[in-house]
Amino acid sequence: MKKKGFVMAALVGSLLLMACEQTSLGTGGQQQPTQQVPGTGASEQPVEEQLPYQAEVLAADLNVPWAIEIAEDGRIFFTERPGNVRVIADGKLLEEPLISFPAPFVSQGEGGLLGLALDPQFADNHYLYVYHTYREEEQTYNRVLRLREEANRAYVDKVLIDRIPGDSIHNGGRIKIGPDQMMYITTGDASDPQLSQDPASLAGKILRLHLDGNIPADNPFPNSPVYSWGNRNPQGIAWNQANGQLYSSEHGSSAHDEINRIEKGANYGWPNIRGDEQADGMKTPIVHSGTTTWAPSGMTFVSEGPWAGQLLVANLRGQQLLRISLEDDTVKEVVPLFPGEYGRIRDVYEGPDGSLYVLTNNRDGRGNPAQDDDKIIRLVPQFAATP
Numbered sequence: 001m002k003k004k005g006f007v008m009a010a011l012v013g014s015l016l017l018m019a020c021e022q023t024s025l026g027t028g029g030q031q032q033p034t035q036q037v038p039g040t041g042a043s044e045q046p047v048e049e050q051l052p053y054q055a056e057v058l059a060a061d062l063n064v065p066w067a068i069e070i071a072e073d074g075r076i077f078f079t080e081r082p083g084n085v086r087v088i089a090d091g092k093l094l095e096e097p098l099i100s101f102p103a104p105f106v107s108q109g110e111g112g113l114l115g116l117a118l119d120p121q122f123a124d125n126h127y128l129y130v131y132h133t134y135r136e137e138e139q140t141y142n143r144v145l146r147l148r149e150e151a152n153r154a155y156v157d158k159v160l161i162d163r164i165p166g167d168s169i170h171n172g173g174r175i176k177i178g179p180d181q182m183m184y185i186t187t188g189d190a191s192d193p194q195l196s197q198d199p200a201s202l203a204g205k206i207l208r209l210h211l212d213g214n215i216p217a218d219n220p221f222p223n224s225p226v227y228s229w230g231n232r233n234p235q236g237i238a239w240n241q242a243n244g245q246l247y248s249s250e251h252g253s254s255a256h257d258e259i260n261r262i263e264k265g266a267n268y269g270w271p272n273i274r275g276d277e278q279a280d281g282m283k284t285p286i287v288h289s290g291t292t293t294w295a296p297s298g299m300t301f302v303s304e305g306p307w308a309g310q311l312l313v314a315n316l317r318g319q320q321l322l323r324i325s326l327e328d329d330t331v332k333e334v335v336p337l338f339p340g341e342y343g344r345i346r347d348v349y350e351g352p353d354g355s356l357y358v359l360t361n362n363r364d365g366r367g368n369p370a371q372d373d374d375k376i377i378r379l380v381p382q383f384a385a386t387p
Contacts (some may be wrong), residue, residue, distance in 0.1 A: 052306045053356060053379035059093045059300040060372040062086075065359040067116040067174070068349045068376065069297065072123050076357075078376065079130060081112035081364065087152050088376075089217075092372075099147060104134040109365075110188075111140065111166055114173030119211060120181060126150065127157070127211075129183065131173045140166040144175065144185060146213075160213035161225060165190035165203040170251075174298065179244050182216060183209045185225075186248065188233035193271035196230050204231050204270060206248060206262060218264030230267040230282060231373050236299035237262070242309055245329065249296035249313050250285075256284035257294040259313065261329055286312045287324065287331045294318040298347030304354050305383045312337075314345040316361060321348060342377060343367050354381045 003160060063080040071077065076088035077098065083105055084097040110132030111358050119127035124151040133142050142164040147154040160183075166274035170188030178184050189196045189204035196204025199221060207228035208219055215225050228248075246262040256275040260268055260283065269282035276284060295317035311324040319340050325333040338345075346361040356379040360368040 019030050019276070034223070038185060046082070050382075052381065052383050054377050054382050056380060057372075057375050058091075058357070058378040059088060059376045060374075062363075062374040062376065064112075064115050064361055064364045065346065065374055065376060066112075066230075066357060066361075067347055068356075068357055069116055069118045069128075070349075070350075070351050076376075077118065077128065078219055078359070079113045079116045081114065083113050083132075085113070085116070085130065085147070085154065086126075089152070094152060096152075098149065098152060099156075101132060104136060106133050106135050106140070108133070108140075109168030111142070111168060111171050114171065115144075115175035115185070117175040117177050117183065120177055122149075128154070129160070129175055131175050131185065131212075133171055137331050140168070140190075142166040142171055142173070142187065144183075144209075144213075158213065161185070161202075161207065163202070163208060165192070165195060165201065167191040172231075172234055174235055174236050174237055177211070178208075178246070179239055183211055184227065184237055184246070185209070186234040186237060189270065192266075193232070196232060196270045197267075197272065199226060199229055202226070204233075205229050206231060206234060206237065209266050227264060228262050228266050228268060229270045230272075231260075232270040234260075235297040236313065238299045238311065240309070240311075241303055247286075247299070247311065251295055252288065252293075255289050255291050257289040257292045257296050259287050259296070259311075259324065259331075260285045280315070284329045286326075286329060286335065289318075292318075294322065296322070297345070298349065298359070300348050300350045300356075302350060302356075304385065305381055312348045312356070314348045314358070316344045316346065316364075316366070319343055319345065321345060321358070341369075342375070343373070354385055355379060 027048050066079045066081050068078040083101040087094045087100050113132045115131035117129045128147050143162040144160045146158040148157040165186050167190040172186040172188040174186040176184050185207040195201040205226050206228040207225040233251040234248045248260045250258040266283050273279050275288050294315045297314045299313040313322040321337040323335040342360050343362040344367040347359040349357045358377040360374045362373040
């Protein structure tokens with residue numbers, strides 16, 4: 001394995017540690033100037049005098065919320081890793097779950113009820129999709145289910161993809177519907193790194209399916225759901241609205257967490273390379289954490305306001321959001337937001353009205369929960385909406 005002559009990993013890690021110490025971004029608080037991002041060509045940016053959002057707690061006393069989506073009728077759906085899909089309607093958390101999963105469902109370690117996506121035609125067909133972990137014949141697997149909702153209750157309608165290798169760690173788990181109306185699913189290496197380099201395995205990949213579970217004819221490998229491979233434990237995906245480009249967040253080993261530009265059929269190198277290391281036929285990240293650990297998870301591109309076009313990435317170990325500015329797929333700026341303020345952050349989601357929704361995971365076994373954890377925090381825009 002060779003290294004690029006130009007390495008920015010450790011420098012970016014140092015930058016972010018320094019920025020975490022220097023930045024104070026509370027509700028409407030002041031932010032200190034960011035420093036230059038080594039290797040990206042980004043210059044020091046002017047002070048943002050006020051955060052363009054006002055924070056409020058939407059729901060508290062939750063049990064490891066993992067993924068969130070909002071329906072056209074305003075209902076908020078989210079998963080809790082121990083096995084419940086919950087609903088917030090008219091600003092209130094409904095007491096009864098939409099659905100709870102019994103055995104052989106398991107919630108152990110990083111496994112459990114993870115990703116969630118609503119069908120683009122949810123208002124008509126009431127379909128939603130979830131990713132969950134289960135046990136069968138002493139083996140751990142993951143699968144994606146299609147649920148059908150009726151009057152704030154749901155039942156399993158169809159298994160879309162099954163027997164994705166799983167373990168107590170590295171299950172991936174994010175589901176998103178792309179601009180092409182296809183379902184994208186992130187999977188981890190299930191603690192077996194070589195599975196990421198096996199095109200025949202569903203582990204350590206980003207998968208792509210029709211919404212009925214069928215394999216698209218234009219996938220890169222014939223009769224395979226695999227869209228990208230060589231991934232370690234991707235837990236976030238998002239598309240840049242400006243150009244339709246897909247990006248992912250990926251947990252590294254011994255730090256070296258990555259943000260990757262995902263290309264159809266590309267190999268992202270795990271376990272052969274990490275960070276700035278290079279090998280023929282393998283892709284390197286657009287930015288990574290160097291010797292710092294972010295543990296990045298859910299992510300979203302902001303569509304309006306002062307942060308329009310910028311990528312937000314939830315950090316678990318980093319206990320922050322990262323705001324990443326891109327220009328022609330080049331990272332221009334990386335700014336930590338809310339460092340240490342909310343603890344471990346699993347997901348960030350932009351709602352239809354421009355509000356941002358932040359999910360904490362301080363009760364996931366690795367955090368220090370406050371009395372009212374976990375929470376969904378809504379960041380309400382303090383700017384005029386785009387007409």
